Amino acid sequence: MIQTAEQLAALVARVLAAPSVALDTEFVWERTFYPRLGVIQAGLPSGECFLIDACAGIDLAPLGAVLASPQVEKILHDAQQDLTILSRVTGQLPRRVFDTRTAAGFAGCVATISLQELLATMRSVALSKTETRTNWLRRPLSDKQVAYALDDVKHMHALRDEVRRRVDAFGHLSWLDEELAAYDDPSLYMERDPRAAYERVKGAGLLHGRKLAVLRELAAWRELEARRRDLPREHVTSDSALIATARHSPQTPEALASAGTLSPGTIHHAGDAVAAAVAAGLAVPREQWPRFGPSHRRHNVKELVDEALAVVRENAAREHVDPGLVTTRAELTSLAHAGGRASPEQYRVLRGWRHALVGEKLLALVSGGAHAAPPSHQRPA
Numbered sequence: 001m002i003q004t005a006e007q008l009a010a011l012v013a014r015v016l017a018a019p020s021v022a023l024d025t026e027f028v029w030e031r032t033f034y035p036r037l038g039v040i041q042a043g044l045p046s047g048e049c050f051l052i053d054a055c056a057g058i059d060l061a062p063l064g065a066v067l068a069s070p071q072v073e074k075i076l077h078d079a080q081q082d083l084t085i086l087s088r089v090t091g092q093l094p095r096r097v098f099d100t101r102t103a104a105g106f107a108g109c110v111a112t113i114s115l116q117e118l119l120a121t122m123r124s125v126a127l128s129k130t131e132t133r134t135n136w137l138r139r140p141l142s143d144k145q146v147a148y149a150l151d152d153v154k155h156m157h158a159l160r161d162e163v164r165r166r167v168d169a170f171g172h173l174s175w176l177d178e179e180l181a182a183y184d185d186p187s188l189y190m191e192r193d194p195r196a197a198y199e200r201v202k203g204a205g206l207l208h209g210r211k212l213a214v215l216r217e218l219a220a221w222r223e224l225e226a227r228r229r230d231l232p233r234e235h236v237t238s239d240s241a242l243i244a245t246a247r248h249s250p251q252t253p254e255a256l257a258s259a260g261t262l263s264p265g266t267i268h269h270a271g272d273a274v275a276a277a278v279a280a281g282l283a284v285p286r287e288q289w290p291r292f293g294p295s296h297r298r299h300n301v302k303e304l305v306d307e308a309l310a311v312v313r314e315n316a317a318r319e320h321v322d323p324g325l326v327t328t329r330a331e332l333t334s335l336a337h338a339g340g341r342a343s344p345e346q347y348r349v350l351r352g353w354r355h356a357l358v359g360e361k362l363l364a365l366v367s368g369g370a371h372a373a374p375p376s377h378q379r380p381a
Helices: 005-016 061-068 079-090 100-104 115-123 143-154 156-169 173-184 194-200 209-229 239-248 253-259 264-282 301-319 329-341 352-366
Strands: 020-028 036-043 049-053 073-076 097-099
Touching: 005 049, 005 061, 020 079, 020 143, 020 156, 036 079, 036 143, 049 143, 061 079, 073 079, 073 156, 079 097, 079 173, 097 100, 097 173, 100 115, 100 156, 100 173, 115 156, 143 156, 156 173, 173 352, 194 209, 209 239, 209 264, 239 253, 239 264, 253 264, 301 329, 301 352, 329 352
Parallel strands: 020 073, 073 097
Antiparallel strands: 020 036, 036 049
């Protein structure tokens, strides 16, 4: 257990001298906007494992040297959330990541597989999951908590090797390396634009035009307020309250109180800010109103997307790649609307290994060229 700055410095030095390290985090995320970090697990290629006590009051910034090192491969399962947390507490951006869950999608497994399932499938290792709901902020940690935390890193080097071996057997190491390189993108670990928060408000798709512009401002206000107060969004105000406020669009605290869409406490503490957000939304020019999807929907888009999904599944199955790793229904729906105007810059499925797998076929399909047989001199043998 690492509980002092000196112990952490010694561990960091050892990790920086190693070719790779397995990492994981344990945290509590119930009544706060940001996760409360309890433990960071680190496993060395030698088999030695360490628990860094994030509640011991030590500065975790030195661990950032490991996170940012291009020489040390970081092995994680379902990496992005852990890396986002580690990036926030260390102030450094991750480099050179191996995500065993993503890699599994190129090795004949689904890319949403749990670590427990993947270890059972590829290493015949049975993990105990008795501490999934435990309080990682309470001290001292129990023996069961310690064993659980160590289990999440002590098998990771061997698992990484086995997953890579299977991916190589399918001939997709270059595809995997391309996908893993995306973890070096700083935008993955940055906080989302508050003005995009409206897209995740339940019921937002029922609003249009000026009312949706108001919702955008209200959701941005709530997002920033939740961050400032370190509270879950729903503890600031609910999605339904935002939707109702956007519909009524009251522009003063008094009008907010009359509308009855927000709690008296919210109006008392933030009435002026909410009213200002409503006024800002109402002032947005028509040409800048947000909208969901294209304004003119093709009536047969569902059938086209279903056909595109069938193409993805067929080609992915042939290559033993999880179709969920290739694309999503949402991306294919957008692609269907774009048709022949779609570009690789806009659509991930038209770039890199995805393009090699299905990109050309999908573009031909949404452009209207998939229903006609190709000229005889172009037909495959």
